[in-house]
Amino acid sequence: MDSNTPLLRVTAFSAAALLVLTACGDNGDDDTDVDEGNGADVETDETEDDAEAGDDAEAGDDGDAEAGEGDGEELTVALFGEEPYSWLDEESGEPTGATIAVAEEIFGERMGYDLNIVEEPEWGNLIPGLAAGQWDVVSAGMSINEERCAEAAFGEPELVYTTAFLVEEGNSEGLETFEDLEGSDLDVIALSGAVESGWMDEMDIDHDTVDNAQDGIDFVEGGAADVFALTAASLEAMAGDIDGLEVTESFEHELSVGAHTFRLEDEEMVEEFNENLDELMDSGEYLDLVSEFGFSEDQMPPSGLTAQELCEEDPEELADEYLED
Structure with missing residues (x-):
């Protein structure tokens, strides 16, 4: 393409503008460490009986006080401004979208993390920012492929594009x-x-x-x-x-399939996320969450397809196997 075309002149301007925006929106150290004085981990002067009663009250009638891995720790989740997957609502400024609904349900409600959701305005910065520790998870419906799998870990397939x-x-x-x-x-x-x-x-x-x-x-x-x-x-x-x-x-x-994206070393988090995702998929709750953003049964991943296959196997062979209809 001719470098003097209007497109590239506009692109150059946009890139410069985005550089300024990225600098302004920088998370700084974006340190997601949680204060060691978290009340959930501090012993109190309650009697053992009082503590057990409090645990039962929080757990519900069955008294099951088992908590998710997060246990109130902060988890920084990066979104990318692309509807209907993840974006900031123009009026409220709040994060929303299909992948955000899933992140809030699994990481927040089921795994017990306090979510700090931030926007990354450039798609190409999502995985580098993850590797650099700017955020812990990317919730943007990123497609799983071999190149990305060399730099990041993926949860199991969620949406077919x-x-x-x-x-x-x-x-x-x-x-x-x-x-x-x-x-x-x-x-x-x-x-x-x-x-x-x-x-x-x-x-x-x-x-x-x-x-x-x-x-x-x-x-x-x-x-x-x-x-x-x-x-x-x-x-x-x-x-x-x-x-x-x-x-x-x-x-x-x-075959293009999106999923949540993690650091390569966060194997335990990926495993727990996948367990919860599997429960959501089996119960139909996953489809309930994403259908509010326009997704239907047609966008659900083929039965049996795994992130490992998408990372390691030939895309054409996978397409022949799973898109034969």
């Missing part, structure tokens, strides 16, 4: 899949570090990248780009009602 294009209303080029972009002179963009960009790299499709989803939408709306490739659910949620724009029919390029 399809892809779509954001184009000018009418879709004059008749775009349906990535194959339609091969050899074209269209200005195409994707999210930096996203699977769509990786797929286009593999197919030698010329494209540029942006750091956040809203920039991609703005570039197409403003005429600086012809096509923005992203998950269909995100484009429908964020741009489906914009006059003059159109979200194409969704398609499956490869």
Whole structure:
């Protein structure tokens, strides 16, 4: 792509602006250590009987006082501003989205952590920030693939994604899949570090990248780009009602499945998270949580699919096995 195109001039401006925003939104040391004086761990002068009575009252009628691993410790969770997965509500400023609902249920309600949810404005910073200890978990529906598995650990599969294009209303080029972009002179963009960009790299499709989803939408709306490739659910949620724009029919390029993301060394946390996730999936409570954000049974992962398979096995073979219908 010509470096003098309007897109790249806008991209350069956006990158500079995002650098300023990132600096302003820096979590600093983002030290998530909990004060050692946490009241849950402090012995009191209560008699043993009083303490047991208090435990029973907190546990409920069955007197089961078993707590989650968190036990009131703070857990910092990073979100990325992309509907319908995770974002900050414009009016309240509160975190919301399908993955946030799951994080609040599992980490907060079931594992006993106090959640500190922060926004990372650049997709490409999510895993590096995780490795650097800026946050403990990423709740952004990140797709599991071999490259990412070398840098982070993933919980078990949660949501299956399809892809779509954001184009000018009418879709004059008749775009349906990535194959339609091969050899074209269209200005195409994707999210930096996203699977769509990786797929286009593999197919030698010329494209540029942006750091956040809203920039991609703005570039197409403003005429600086012809096509923005992203998950269909995100484009429908964020741009489906914009006059003059159109979200194409969704398609499956490869098996793309999102999950919560952890540091490689946090094996025990991943294990406990997966146990709770499995309970939610089996009971149907998981679908209840995410359906409020537009997800349905169609987006649930295929039975038997594991994060390990997505990390280690050939994507085309997995697609043949699990997307045969």
